[in-house]
Amino acid sequence: MAYNISLRHGLSSLSFAIGAVVLVAPAMADIVSDGQTIATSGVKGVVACATCHGAKGEGMAAAGFPYLAGQGAAYLMLQLQGFANGTRHNPIMEPIAKALSPVQIAAVTAYFSQLPKILDAKALSAQAPTYPDKDAMGAWVANRGDWDNNIPACAQCHGPGGIGIGQNFPALAGLPATYIREQLNAWQQEKRAPGPLSLMGDIASRMSEAQITAVADYFSGLPEAVKSAAPASAPASQGAQ
DSSP, X not given: OHHHHHHHHHHHHHHHHHHHHHHXXXXXXXXXXXXXXXXXXXXXXXXXXXXXXXXXXXOBGGGTBOOOTTOXXXXXXXXXXXXXXXXXXXXXXXXXXXXXXXXXXXXXXXXXXXXXXXXXXXXHHHHSOSSOOTTOHHHHHHHTOBGGGTBOOTHHHHOGGGOOBTTTBOOOTTOOHHHHHHHHHHHHTTOBOOOGGGHHHHHHHHOOHHHHHHHHHHHHTOTTSOSSOOOOOSOTTOOOO
């Protein structure tokens, strides 16, 4: 008898769980669909994200616009919230983020996060040097750090080959060098929120300008980073989004 009651309870719980999944799946599909509309067509007062970040979220490296495809939703949401509340600055992104509602921000970040990554993560990870030439400053700092100045390796949080880790540590491989450099300078100058655990503000403050340039060039130049070529045409000098 007790077994039958337990079985009925278990089946009831399972049915509830299945029902919850069935209800949540369409809701998430709707959110992603709304995000796709914002990304590809824009909404009132907001230009389509694809205008600068590409039809597939691949970015426009020549103009300094980063790729968004496959980056963590939590990271992307934090950036849009930062543009909206003034803790991150960019003349293009600030008015766009302020015009989006919290629901729209959640939708568009969910959309970009579920797009296929443009990184060959397996190749990047496999080819990341364990002990690079110390004279190659960018590769050395990215993979080994500069512990004499308390600078950890970028790979510790951003993964081997800059492939990104989890929701909060974005991929760096293949991002425009100008974009990476501008962000590190912004953290140095306290013009961008330091992020989770205040890590980036602290790390960037210890980096020399030569290290910043070298690391930016290293990650942007990783050969296996981008699967598909990004469009070359876009308004010049308006990146850093």
